[in-house]
Amino acid sequence: MSSISTPTTSGQSRETRNREIKHRQMQSPPSRQRKRRVEPIFYFFLVPSLILFTLAITVPGVIGIFFSFTDSIGIGDWEFIGLTNYIAIFSDPAILQSYLFTFGFSIVTVIAVNVVAFLLAVGLTSRIRMKSALRTIFVIPMVVSGIIIAYVFNFLFSNSLPSLGAAAGIPWLESSLLANPDFAWIAIVMVTAWQAVPGALLIYIAGLVAVPGDVYEAAEIDGASKFQQLVKITLPLVAGYVVINIILGFKGFLNAYDIIVGLTNGGPGTSTRSIAMTVISGFNGGDYAYQMANATIFFVVAILISLLQLSLTRGRNAL
Amino acid sequence: MKNESMTTSPVITKKSSSTVERVNWPATTVLVLCAVTVLLPLYVTVSMAFKTQGQAVDGNAFSFPAPFSLDGFFQAWTLTNFPVGAAMSLLVTAGTVLATIILAAFASYAIVRNWERRLFRYSFFYLLGAMFIPFPVVALPQIQLTGRLGLDNPFGVILLATMFQLSFSVLLFTAFLRSIPMELEESARIDGASTWQTFWKLIFPLLAPMSATVGIFAFLYAWNDFMMPSLIISDPAMQTLPVRQNLFQTQFSNNYHVSFASYLMAMAPAIVAYLFTQRWVMAGVTQGAVKG
Numbered sequence: 194m195s196s197i198s199t200p201t202t203s204g205q206s207r208e209t210r211n212r213e214i215k216h217r218q219m220q221s222p223p224s225r226q227r228k229r230r231v232e233p234i235f236y237f238f239l240v241p242s243l244i245l246f247t248l249a250i251t252v253p254g255v256i257g258i259f260f261s262f263t264d265s266i267g268i269g270d271w272e273f274i275g276l277t278n279y280i281a282i283f284s285d286p287a288i289l290q291s292y293l294f295t296f297g298f299s300i301v302t303v304i305a306v307n308v309v310a311f312l313l314a315v316g317l318t319s320r321i322r323m324k325s326a327l328r329t330i331f332v333i334p335m336v337v338s339g340i341i342i343a344y345v346f347n348f349l350f351s352n353s354l355p356s357l358g359a360a361a362g363i364p365w366l367e368s369s370l371l372a373n374p375d376f377a378w379i380a381i382v383m384v385t386a387w388q389a390v391p392g393a394l395l396i397y398i399a400g401l402v403a404v405p406g407d408v409y410e411a412a413e414i415d416g417a418s419k420f421q422q423l424v425k426i427t428l429p430l431v432a433g434y435v436v437i438n439i440i441l442g443f444k445g446f447l448n449a450y451d452i453i454v455g456l457t458n459g460g461p462g463t464s465t466r467s468i469a470m471t472v473i474s475g476f477n478g479g480d481y482a483y484q485m486a487n488a489t490i491f492f493v494v495a496i497l498i499s500l501l502q503l504s505l506t507r508g509r510n511a512l
Numbered sequence: 513m514k515n516e517s518m519t520t521s522p523v524i525t526k527k528s529s530s531t532v533e534r535v536n537w538p539a540t541t542v543l544v545l546c547a548v549t550v551l552l553p554l555y556v557t558v559s560m561a562f563k564t565q566g567q568a569v570d571g572n573a574f575s576f577p578a579p580f581s582l583d584g585f586f587q588a589w590t591l592t593n594f595p596v597g598a599a600m601s602l603l604v605t606a607g608t609v610l611a612t613i614i615l616a617a618f619a620s621y622a623i624v625r626n627w628e629r630r631l632f633r634y635s636f637f638y639l640l641g642a643m644f645i646p647f648p649v650v651a652l653p654q655i656q657l658t659g660r661l662g663l664d665n666p667f668g669v670i671l672l673a674t675m676f677q678l679s680f681s682v683l684l685f686t687a688f689l690r691s692i693p694m695e696l697e698e699s700a701r702i703d704g705a706s707t708w709q710t711f712w713k714l715i716f717p718l719l720a721p722m723s724a725t726v727g728i729f730a731f732l733y734a735w736n737d738f739m740m741p742s743l744i745i746s747d748p749a750m751q752t753l754p755v756r757q758n759l760f761q762t763q764f765s766n767n768y769h770v771s772f773a774s775y776l777m778a779m780a781p782a783i784v785a786y787l788f789t790q791r792w793v794m795a796g797v798t799q800g801a802v803k804g
Contacts, residue, residue, distance in 0.1 A: 231629060234707045235625065235632075235707070237618075239631075239632065239635055241615060242678065243638070246639060246678060252653075253654045254650050254653070256656075267652075320535055321535065321543060322540045327544070330550055331550060332790070332793065332794065333550065333551075338737075338779055340755075341775045344757060344761070344771070344775060345553050345556065348772075349573065352571065352573065356572070392797055392801075395797040396797060396801045450738075450739045469646075472652065473651060476652055476743070481652060488652065491649055492646075495645070
């Protein structure tokens, strides 16, 4: 019944639509498109965002880059000093250390987060009980304030674990991890990973759900073990998601601030000071222009990573 | 017909149902144990908050509160001036959520409907640019500018937070708007609706699921953020809840039941909001990743 009546109506509508499209094309040759005036209301919709965005982000960005070529301390007179700030930065041990720490910490955290998130995602998409309850729980760390959970972990690292260590007679547990200049970064990795796993996990789950089940059935018939299936089938099929997770994670971790403030505040000494923390120190330290040069370099690094992201994710039609 | 064919081929149904229902107990056990580690710091927060001062300093963070005490909450309430802090957090959060949804929906609609115009097309990429600019890069000049403009208060934070949320939100809205067929809008036009009316009566309701995602992410960001309010808001009396918690890092550092009660009061709203909006939180993560 329905199969008889549809062709005529859809044919009709298609015909009219075609006529409309032709009509439109004739009215508007491809080069100078429609001369129709834009309704003023569309400017009202768009322009506030453009103005506020320019005031809030573009103007400060330009001001910052401008002052990075001066000796301004944030207020009062200033002079152009060319590239002096930039040259000084490359031989400033404090800034080099912050870059070294931030990149090292980010690389370790990215690896930890992706390994844990991938394994959890495989588990959460297998035949388990309480699937949705478990998923709900695993996402909670993402919605908790970074600074506050860092305070909580701070208490655990500096009070609870040492007293557990003392009670169990384990010497290396007795002193706080956060007070150790060589290992405090491990605590930062742990808390950052605790909070970052859910985001990566959800992306991996989306990737794993998209893998058709018959691929595994075929592999099973061919006698592939579960581990072989994981490495030879699952991993290649979600490779695009791995790339996305690594880059999104890395970009985020480079900005690390809240969790470090809550755990070590850059200490002991300056061993865990991130790039963001050194930049912000320019606000109180009187080296405003100098830290703006630092921020500008950081900006270039962020752009380079984003370009890498675009080149790696473009052309992946699977995503 | 279909039912019949299912019942007439019992071999296939039996096979598939048995594979579906075979529960992987080892995996379930491992995941439950992992879930416990995820919940452990949250359990400590809750149990510490309900302890008495004597029990809070006994060194065993994992014990159950005995007796239950609300003393921590009463003290935290006055120490952090909780009502004012909560009001500031609410102001910043509500402002950021509303401004993000409205501005992003407005801009996205204008951009998608005028894509053939250069101004609108370029605006899209311009607004997306903030995804490449982390806050620390522009923080110093922003602190100065907001100070000079009298925006070194929650309103300045609303403005900046909204602008940083705009990229992600415009990305989600424009992708969704492109999938809405023009015919729908044209029929509204034929009924005599103006663009303004079309937007509010037709487009904005259609955007509701996207607005939920955009809104919950703006909520989580604004409610939980420490860095931006701590740098932009100059008057400590106007600080948001996360920033107020640094009180316990310097003073009162041994009143653990007070600090944890305070942490709990600051964290709980975000967790509760998440539990009610999980669907959109989870959708937002994957959509944001795939499109960004």
